[in-house]
Amino acid sequence: MFAGAKHITCYLLLFTAAGIFVNCSNSQTKVSEETRRETLEEKVATRRELRDSQPKPSDRFKGKLSQAELKQYVSNAPAMVFDTKFGKPFDKINFDKVIAYDYDGDEEQFNSVVNENGNFIQIIEKQQALNKTQIEFLVNKILTSTSTYGAVTAACFNPHMGLVFYKGTERVFVVDICLGCNYLASDIAIPAMESHQRQYEDITITDRGFSKKGKSKIMQLAKELNFFYGE
Structure with missing residues (x-):
């Protein structure tokens, strides 16, 4: 393979890796936000259940x-x-x-x-x-x-x-x-x-x-x- 082709291949690999990194980063952020929201909702629900379970x-x-x-x-x-x-x-x-x-x-x-x-x-x-x-x-x-x-x-x-x-x-x-x-x-x-x-x-x-x-x-x-x- 000639030198120019090697450089092109390297650039493509770097570009692809960068794209994967960005996608992973965005996905992790989205998952983190969803997890935080679900955790808050679960905490509120647990607090309410405890309140409603009181006999009087x-x-x-x-x-x-x-x-x-x-x-x-x-x-x-x-x-x-x-x-x-x-x-x-x-x-x-x-x-x-x-x-x-x-x-x-x-x-x-x-x-x-x-x-x-x-x-x-x-x-x-x-x-x-x-x-x-x-x-x-x-x-x-x-x-x-x-x-x-x-x-x-x-x-x-x-x-x-x-x-x-x-x-x-x-x-x-x-x-x-x-x-x-x-x-x-x-x-x-x-x-x-x-x-x-x-x-x-x-x-x-x-x-x-x-x-x-x-x-x-x-x-x-x-x-x-x-x-x-x-x-």
């Missing part, structure tokens, strides 16, 4: 944090001063602490960490005050970042994570997150959630659901807090 509804409240414990924790959490510029709507919200709550919510009775009477719900399992770095990550990298959103949502809401912003002991912003249903609910609108729109015939559809990147960031924070979504 009141058993659901056993071992959970009391109103007194929750209120005392808010009082004891340190206040902070932020130099960071926050995105909307947090540029207009005066807060000095954020506390995260882990709970097994449902859309029928416990669809927010705070109930309609302004009290904490009775099924909160964990609470954790965020440090300054975590707060800045939560606000600027998750809640107000357009990259967090852009996917569809499910027609349900069974949250497992709540985040409350405080000024002293006063609640000034509440947000609840459901990764299974793929969206959050807040008591003040977050403009970034409206940033992904598409047209279907004469209807404008807004995709407020979490993107893959958005879910990953939420799970990263939950893992730091040792919460259910980070397990």
Whole structure:
């Protein structure tokens, strides 16, 4: 075989090998994402089965944090001063602490960490005050970042994570997150959630659901807090 043919053969082998590598890499990424989604769904299902297996509804409240414990924790959490510029709507919200709550919510009775009477719900399992770095990550990298959103949502809401912003002991912003249903609910609108729109015939559809990147960031924070979504 002449020299030129050897070079051509080598290039073809390299090109083919590179193609195989890219295909394998893409396949592994896809499998990883599907596995992560299936794992989350299995965890939620297991948690729900455990909840539903309890003989009496009141058993659901056993071992959970009391109103007194929750209120005392808010009082004891340190206040902070932020130099960071926050995105909307947090540029207009005066807060000095954020506390995260882990709970097994449902859309029928416990669809927010705070109930309609302004009290904490009775099924909160964990609470954790965020440090300054975590707060800045939560606000600027998750809640107000357009990259967090852009996917569809499910027609349900069974949250497992709540985040409350405080000024002293006063609640000034509440947000609840459901990764299974793929969206959050807040008591003040977050403009970034409206940033992904598409047209279907004469209807404008807004995709407020979490993107893959958005879910990953939420799970990263939950893992730091040792919460259910980070397990």
